Amino acid sequence: xxxxxxxxxxxHDLARAAGVSLATVDRVLNRRPGVRPATISxxxxxxxxxxxxxxxxxxxxxxxxxxxxxxxxxxxxxxxMANLSAAIEEEGRRRAAERLQITAQRVRAFDxxxxxxxxxxxxxxxxxCAIVVxxxxxEVRAAVERAALRGIEVVTxxxxxxxxxxxxxxxxxxxxxxxxAAALLxxxxxxxxxIGLIAGSLALRDHQQxxxxxxxxxxxxxPGLRLVGPLEGHDNAAETAVAAExxxxxxxxxxxxxxxxxxNSGLVAALHRTGRAGKLRVVAHxxxxxxxxxxxxxxxxxxxxxxPQGEVRAALEIARQIGLxxxxxPEPFTIELxxxxxxNLR
Amino acid sequence: xxxxxxxxxxxHDLARAAGVSLATVDRVLNRRPGVRPATISxxxxxxxxxxxxxxxxxxxxxxxxxxxxxxxxxxxxxxxMANLSAAIEEEGRRRAAERLQITAQRVRAFDxxxxxxxxxxxxxxxxxCAIVVxxxxxEVRAAVERAALRGIEVVTxxxxxxxxxxxxxxxxxxxxxxxxAAALLxxxxxxxxxIGLIAGSLALRDHQQxxxxxxxxxxxxxPGLRLVGPLEGHDNAAETAVAAExxxxxxxxxxxxxxxxxxNSGLVAALHRTGRAGKLRVVAHxxxxxxxxxxxxxxxxxxxxxxPQGEVRAALEIARQIGLxxxxxPEPFTIELxxxxxxNLR
DNA sequence: CCAGTCATGAGGTACGTACCTCACATTTTC
DNA sequence: GAAAATGTGAGGTACGTACCTCATGACTGG
Numbered sequence: 001x002x003x004x005x006x007x008x009x010x011x012h013d014l015a016r017a018a019g020v021s022l023a024t025v026d027r028v029l030n031r032r033p034g035v036r037p038a039t040i041s042x043x044x045x046x047x048x049x050x051x052x053x054x055x056x057x058x059x060x061x062x063x064x065x066x067x068x069x070x071x072x073x074x075x076x077x078x079x080x081m082a083n084l085s086a087a088i089e090e091e092g093r094r095r096a097a098e099r100l101q102i103t104a105q106r107v108r109a110f111d112x113x114x115x116x117x118x119x120x121x122x123x124x125x126x127x128x129c130a131i132v133v134x135x136x137x138x139e140v141r142a143a144v145e146r147a148a149l150r151g152i153e154v155v156t157x158x159x160x161x162x163x164x165x166x167x168x169x170x171x172x173x174x175x176x177x178x179x180x181a182a183a184l185l186x187x188x189x190x191x192x193x194x195i196g197l198i199a200g201s202l203a204l205r206d207h208q209q210x211x212x213x214x215x216x217x218x219x220x221x222x223p224g225l226r227l228v229g230p231l232e233g234h235d236n237a238a239e240t241a242v243a244a245e246x247x248x249x250x251x252x253x254x255x256x257x258x259x260x261x262x263x264n265s266g267l268v269a270a271l272h273r274t275g276r277a278g279k280l281r282v283v284a285h286x287x288x289x290x291x292x293x294x295x296x297x298x299x300x301x302x303x304x305x306x307x308p309q310g311e312v313r314a315a316l317e318i319a320r321q322i323g324l325x326x327x328x329x330p331e332p333f334t335i336e337l338x339x340x341x342x343x344n345l346r
Numbered sequence: 347x348x349x350x351x352x353x354x355x356x357x358h359d360l361a362r363a364a365g366v367s368l369a370t371v372d373r374v375l376n377r378r379p380g381v382r383p384a385t386i387s388x389x390x391x392x393x394x395x396x397x398x399x400x401x402x403x404x405x406x407x408x409x410x411x412x413x414x415x416x417x418x419x420x421x422x423x424x425x426x427m428a429n430l431s432a433a434i435e436e437e438g439r440r441r442a443a444e445r446l447q448i449t450a451q452r453v454r455a456f457d458x459x460x461x462x463x464x465x466x467x468x469x470x471x472x473x474x475c476a477i478v479v480x481x482x483x484x485e486v487r488a489a490v491e492r493a494a495l496r497g498i499e500v501v502t503x504x505x506x507x508x509x510x511x512x513x514x515x516x517x518x519x520x521x522x523x524x525x526x527a528a529a530l531l532x533x534x535x536x537x538x539x540x541i542g543l544i545a546g547s548l549a550l551r552d553h554q555q556x557x558x559x560x561x562x563x564x565x566x567x568x569p570g571l572r573l574v575g576p577l578e579g580h581d582n583a584a585e586t587a588v589a590a591e592x593x594x595x596x597x598x599x600x601x602x603x604x605x606x607x608x609x610n611s612g613l614v615a616a617l618h619r620t621g622r623a624g625k626l627r628v629v630a631h632x633x634x635x636x637x638x639x640x641x642x643x644x645x646x647x648x649x650x651x652x653x654p655q656g657e658v659r660a661a662l663e664i665a666r667q668i669g670l671x672x673x674x675x676p677e678p679f680t681i682e683l684x685x686x687x688x689x690n691l692r
Numbered sequence: 693c694c695a696g697t698c699a700t701g702a703g704g705t706a707c708g709t710a711c712c713t714c715a716c717a718t719t720t721t722c
Numbered sequence: 723g724a725a726a727a728t729g730t731g732a733g734g735t736a737c738g739t740a741c742c743t744c745a746t747g748a749c750t751g752g
Contacts, residue, residue, distance in 0.1 A: 010738060021701045026740070034699060056444065057403035058738035061707045098402070179689035187534045187627070187647065217689055281533070301533065307682075336653075336692060339685040343525035343563055346682060356708060367731040372710070380729060404708035407737045 009050035018046035029054065059324060066101035067323030068126055069316065072118055073133040073157075074109035078235065079288040080262055080308070084133070084158070087312040100320055103127075112137025119143040122152055129153045129319040134161045136205050153322045157315050158306065159206050167322065170315040172306040172337050174206045178213025178260065180337065181283045184302055185256045186222035188281040193255035196247035197229035198240060200261025210260040210285075228254075233263045241266030248274050259284040268294045287340060295342040305338035355396035364392035375400065405670060412447035413669030414472055415662065418464055419479040419503075420455035424581065425634040426608055426654070430479070430504070433658040446666055449473075458483030465489040468498055475499045475665040480507045482551050499668045503661050504652065505552050513668065516661040518652040518683050520552045524559025524606065526683065527629045530648055531602045532568035534627040539601035542593035543575035544586060546607025556606040556631075574600075579609045587612030594620050605630040614640045633686055641688040651684035 009017075015025045020039060027035045028043040035043075046052070071088055074081060085104065092102035103126075108114040115132070116139040122130055130147065134140055134156045141164045144154045148165040160169040185195055197214070199207045211230060218225050228251055233240030240263035248254060248270070257280055259267050264284050268291075271277040277299035284291055287305040294300035314335060340346075355363075361371045366389060373381045374389040381389075392398070417434055420427060431450065438448035449472075454460040461478070462485040468476055476493065480486055480502045487510045490500045494511040506515040531541055543560070545553045557576060564571050574597055579586030586609035594600060594616070603626055605613050610630050614637075617623040623645035630637055633651040640646035660681060686692075 011740095012738085023702075023741095024700060027700090030740075032741090036699060039699080055407070055738050057406040058707090059740075060403040061401075061407055061709090061737090062739040062741080064707080064740075173690075176690040180687055183687040183689045213689075336684060337690050338682065339690075341526055341529040343529045343559075344519075344522040344683050344685075357710095358708090369711095369732080370730060373730090376710075378711090382729065385729080401708050404737090405710075407707090407739090408709040408711080410710075410737085 008055070009052045010055075011052075013050055014043065014046050014052055017050055018043045054324070056324065060099050063099070066099040067320060068128050069100060069102050069131060069319045069323065070122060070127045070129075071102065071104045071131045071157075071315075072107050072115065073104070074135075075106040076109045078109075078262055079290070080286045081133075083286075083288065084308040084312065087309040091309070091312050091316055095316060095320075098320065100316065100323075102316070110135055112139045116140050116143035119147055119154070122147060122150075124151050127152055128323040129155065131155045131157050131315045131319055132166075133158050134166075135159075136161055140164075153319075155315050155318050155322075157311060159204070168315075168318050170311050170318065170335060171206075172335050174209035175213035175216075177285070177304050177337050178210035178215075179217040180213075180339065181210070181258045181260070181302075181304060182214045182217035182222065184283055185258060185281060186218065186225060188301065189225070189255040192224045192226065194226045194228060194251055194253050195256040195258065196244075196251065196254055197227060197231070198233050198243045198247070198257065198259045198261065198267070199230040200235035200263065201232055202230070204261075207261055214258060214260070230260070233259075233261055233266065235262040237263045237266035237269070239263065239266070241270045244270035245274060248276055248280075254280060256281040257283070262286060264288070264294070264300075265290040268299050271299045287338070287345075292345060295340065295345060298342070301341070303338075303340045305340055307335060307338050311335050354401070355398045356401075357398075359396055360389065360392050360398055363396055364389045400670070402670065406445050409445070412445040413666060414474050415446060415448050415477060415665045415669065416468060416473045416475075417448065417450045417477045417503075417661075418453050418461065419450065420481075421452040422455045424455075424608055425636070426632045427479075429634065430654040430658065433655040437655070437658050437662055441662060441666075444666065446662065446669075448662070456481055458485045462486050462489035465493055465500070468493060468496075470497050473498055474669040475501065477501045477503050477661045477665055478512075479504050480512075481505075482507055486510075499665075501661050501664050501668075503657060505550070514661075514664050516657050516664065516681060517552075518681050520555035521559035521562075523631070523650050523683050524556035524561075525563040526559075526685065527556070527604045527606070527648075527650060528560045528563035528568065530629055531604060531627060532564065532571060534647065535571070535601040538570040538572065540572045540574060540597055540599050541602040541604065542590075542597065542600055543573060543577070544579050544589045544593070544603065544605045544607065544613065545576040546581035546609065547578055548576070550607075553607055560604060560606070576606070579605075579607055579612065581608035583609045583612035583615070585609065585612070587616045590616035591620060594622055594626075600626060602627040603629070608632060610634070610640065610646075611636040614645050617645045633684070633691075638691060641686065641691060644688070647687070649684075649686040651686055653681060653684050657681050 011022060011025050015022045020043060024035055024039060025043055028040050073084060088104050107118050112135045115135050120143050130152055132154055141161055144161060144164045144166055147154055154166045155168045155170060156166045158171045160171065199211060202208060228247060231243035231247065233243045244267050267284065282300045283302045284300055285304050287303050291300055291303050295303060357368060357371050361368045366385060370381055370385060371389055374386050419430060434450050453464050458481045461481050466489050476498055478500055487507055490507060490510045490512055493500055500512045501514045501516060502512045504517045506517065545557060548554060574593060577589035579589045590613050613630065628646045629648045630646055631650050633649050637646055637649050641649060
């Protein structure tokens with residue numbers, strides 16, 4: 001019978017313990033100026049000693065303004081981004097009661113300059129924390145740096161900017177996704193089978209990583225597999241269809257396909273047109289209307305999904321904690337790779 | 347640029363709109379006695395009209411007592427239950443700040459009478475909501491009924507009591523789990539392959555459902571497969587080992603195994619002892635220390651996992667909402683089936 | 693040594709709800 | 723038609739934090 005109880009320290013206890021006034025405690029807690037470093041240390045020591053944690057409900061109640069969160073995500077008709085966008089809307093509504101004020105803004109896709117300018121336009125007035133589906137470009141990295149200096153924390157979503165001052169990354173492990181695809185196709189297909197690869201663009205870091213993971217596992221566990229490609233489908237249906245048809249036409253012994261980008265409606269169409277739907281073992285990414293249908297009618301065997309709703313939820317939770325200035329800094333959420341067959345579609 | 351803003355109605359607005367006093371609004375909101383049905387309706391109409399939702403932070407702050415949640419789970423050294431228990435401890439700590447008072451209590455496994463008595467012992471004084479890993483027995487169903495009448499809401503976790511007055515069920519879809527296992531083994535093994543089945547106990551409803559889902563998909567998609575078993579391993583290592591060795595010994599053409607219960611350390615041991623580790627395609631349930639190791643060394647191909655931490659989190663969230671008496675009743679959380687290979691172990 | 697700056701204290705109000713008490717009005721009961 | 727029970731109103735305090743103002747003491751540089 002584990003009983004978890006609690007008689008928590010308040011700001012008053014802190015003040016008493018540190019031998020300072022309530023006002024000073026408040027200044028330290030809310031990072032307001034006007035406190036000597038030595039005094040700050042005393043207060044922080046008291047926080048430590050009393051295991052003080054801000055009472056979130058009370059804090060939320062007392063603070064006048066909401067926590068402003070700005071979400072920046074690429075434009076375009078991509079159906080994954082549409083899902084992401086819908087998830088943001090919904091979670092935003094759900095969390096409005098907790099004084100989270102969410103603003104979503106679309107930025108030109110693949111345009112580092114535009115994204116950087118949008119980030120630069122954010123001010124402390126209208127934004128405590130930015131959630132960014134990042135384009136991995138030097139300009140963006142620099143803009144994140146400047147934002148951090150202005151006091152605006154950045155959380156990257158779906159695609160990361162490594163070695164930047166972003167506070168967190170929320171997304172799946174793309175290396176693991178690639179490895180998993182290989183683990184599946186390796187078991188689905190025969191020993192020396194030929195497998196085709198279609199990427200969106202090798203300039204995208206997530207696609208690169210998926211490819212790398214895939215090759216790693218093939219090398220390690222299924223060295224007999226013979227890979228062709230990757231061809232690039234640029235995340236769009238038409239080009240992806242062309243790529244798929246080419247792979248099929250040029251390799252009559254093709255047994256499997258791994259599509260590691262978007263544009264899967266083209267892939268499905270190509271499979272049906274060539275009569276290979278259900279005959280090839282196909283692994284692709286992202287649960288969408290098209291891929292869902294593909295699973296059901298057997299054109300696609302497995303979908304690896306990054307669960308946009310879960311990602312949005314995690315990113316907002318981190319943003320909330322950042323906005324509240326919570327002392328124990330938010331721990332990173334692990335977003336799990338979703339693996340879907342026709343049999344476990346949600 | 348979707349902006350989600352709000353200017354929410356307060357209890358004062360409600361009182362004005364309904365033409366009653368604050369005290370009456372309060373009585374209605376907190377289901378206290380002393381209000382005529384007609385007046386209650388007026389207040390509820392105002393709630394509807396103004397789209398009033400209780401301010402959770404303020405409510406939490408104002409209420410004197412914490413929300414008492416009691417978790418009842420089976421005893422025994424089962425490593426899945428140990429994980430579940432650990433998750434409860436951790437989530438309990440994490441959420442203590444939100445005035446959730448969590449008490450975990452272990453009850454004799456498979457003993458419906460004991461569980462029923464424990465539920466009957468709960469009072470409104472010490473418990474607003476009970477989270478129960480249920481044994482599916484008539485006595486338990488009746489105890490849940492009595493609890494509901496006393497005003498104690500019950501949420502079932504992991505295993506459900508259908509057609510009872512429990513308020514929610516948090517757990518995976520075991521039919522889908524069984525179907526997924528079949529989808530995997532069907533693709534891993536050859537057309538007419540022989541597959542062995544090991545259950546914990548067919549008296550357990552979740553195991554039954556997994557078996558049912560498995561057979562369903564085999565019938566529909568892989569009718570060539572020849573199934574043997576299920577043998578029962580009673581969720582314990584020794585018996586499971588015996589069952590596995592028997593299946594292996596009696597079927598020299600065995601290509602795959604689906605272990606749909608616990609006791610998987612016995613399974614792994616048997617695979618190694620008979621030299622079939624890595625040669626058979628094996629699907630089993632629950633990520634534990636043993637199965638994790640089994641994935642890594644190749645004895646197990648796939649683990650289907652129900653993510654105890656996610657389940658606990660979901661159940662606690664529901665309990666919290668129940669405890670707060672939130673007006674829009676909590677929506678059921680879907681717990682997703684986790685599918686793990688060596689390649690995407692978290 | 694004086695003006696100016698900085699660090700701190702004292703004390704207050706506000707947030708929205710829960711919960712309490714007491715008084716008064718209305719309805720029910722015999 | 724008096725007594726009892728019930729419904730409702732008025733008003734207050736408390737929860738823990740944020741944020742504000744004003745006063746004071748200490749230290750700085752010229």
